[in-house]
Amino acid sequence: MIFHQFFEKESSTYTYLLACEDTREAVLIDPVVSEIEHYAQLLAVKNLTLAYSLDTHVHADHVTAANQLREKFGCKTVLHRNSGVACGDIFITDKSAIRIGDILVEARYTPGHTNACTSYVVEGMVFTGDALLIDGCGRTDFQEGNAATLYDSIHQQIFSLPDETIVYPGHDYNGGLSSTVGQERLHNARLGNGRSKQEFIDIMQKLNLPYPKKIDIALPANKACGK
Numbered sequence: 001m002i003f004h005q006f007f008e009k010e011s012s013t014y015t016y017l018l019a020c021e022d023t024r025e026a027v028l029i030d031p032v033v034s035e036i037e038h039y040a041q042l043l044a045v046k047n048l049t050l051a052y053s054l055d056t057h058v059h060a061d062h063v064t065a066a067n068q069l070r071e072k073f074g075c076k077t078v079l080h081r082n083s084g085v086a087c088g089d090i091f092i093t094d095k096s097a098i099r100i101g102d103i104l105v106e107a108r109y110t111p112g113h114t115n116a117c118t119s120y121v122v123e124g125m126v127f128t129g130d131a132l133l134i135d136g137c138g139r140t141d142f143q144e145g146n147a148a149t150l151y152d153s154i155h156q157q158i159f160s161l162p163d164e165t166i167v168y169p170g171h172d173y174n175g176g177l178s179s180t181v182g183q184e185r186l187h188n189a190r191l192g193n194g195r196s197k198q199e200f201i202d203i204m205q206k207l208n209l210p211y212p213k214k215i216d217i218a219l220p221a222n223k224a225c226g227k
C-alpha cells in the first residue's frame, strides 16, 4: 500500500492518501482546498489515479477540496448519509466499504463530534477524523455535537479495535503524527483509564472553548462540497 500523511498548517489538519500499488488507484481522506497542488504533485509523481475523496465529517475549521478534486480528477465524493450534503456522489453508512484495488476502506459510524462523523478502518489503521484525537477528542458543542454519543462511538467503534491499531487523527495541535488504540484506551486524558461516561460528559461541558474561527465560512462551503 502507498501511504502519505499531509499536514495543513492553518487548521492543523491531516489529510491522508492511500493507494493500491497494483491498480494505482488512490483515495484522499479529508483533503483541504488550499493544498490541492500538493496532492496533484504526489499523484503525478507516483503515477496514481484519484478514485475517491472521503470526508470524515462536515468540517467547521477548513474547506474541503472535494469539489475541486472531483472537477480536476473526476473522482467521487464520499460522505456519510447524515451529513446533509446533497452534492456527494456516494453516501455511506456504518459498515459501508470503499474498495481501491486490493485495499478495503471500511466505514465505522462514530457520531458525537458531529452527527455524520465516520472513521475509516484500513488494514490495521483507523482514520478517526475528529472523533478520537491523540490524547483528546473533537469538541461536542457545535454541529449536533453530543458528548454521550461521542463516548459511545469511541468505545464501541474505535476502542473495540485491536490495541495495536494505528490511530491517524484528523488534527493534531502539538505535532503528534499518530497513536494507537491501546495508547488512547489506556492514557487518553478525557477517555482513557476507564473513565465513565458521566466523567467524560463533565470534562466536555467544562472545556469553555472559543467560537470556532472559520465556522461561518467553512460550514456553508462544505455543505456545497467546498464550492
Ligand SMILES: [Fe+2]
Binding pocket: 057, 058, 059, 060, 061, 113, 130, 138
Ligand atoms: Fe471537525
